[in-house]
Amino acid sequence: MTSDLEHEIEQTREHLGETVDALAAKLDVKSRAKETVAATDKRPFAAAAVVVAGVIAARLLWPSTR
Numbered sequence: 001m002t003s004d005l006e007h008e009i010e011q012t013r014e015h016l017g018e019t020v021d022a023l024a025a026k027l028d029v030k031s032r033a034k035e036t037v038a039a040t041d042k043r044p045f046a047a048a049a050v051v052v053a054g055v056i057a058a059r060l061l062w063p064s065t066r
Contacts, residue, residue, distance in 0.1 A: 025031075
């Protein structure tokens with residue numbers, strides 16, 4: 001009985017640790033930005049397409065001042 005409970009506690013601790021690590025990684029904006037820049041550097045055409053799509057979307061969604 002005690003062994004089962006200890007095993008369950010250990011599994012819960014491991015799961016909690018993984019969850020905390022995942023949340024910390026999501027909150028590390030600087031590292032995520034660096035990863036995005038590094039990935040973009042490897043795909044310049046994809047990066048350009050994203051920028052163009054963003055500009056087009058902004059133009060279509062932004063209200064005209066005319």
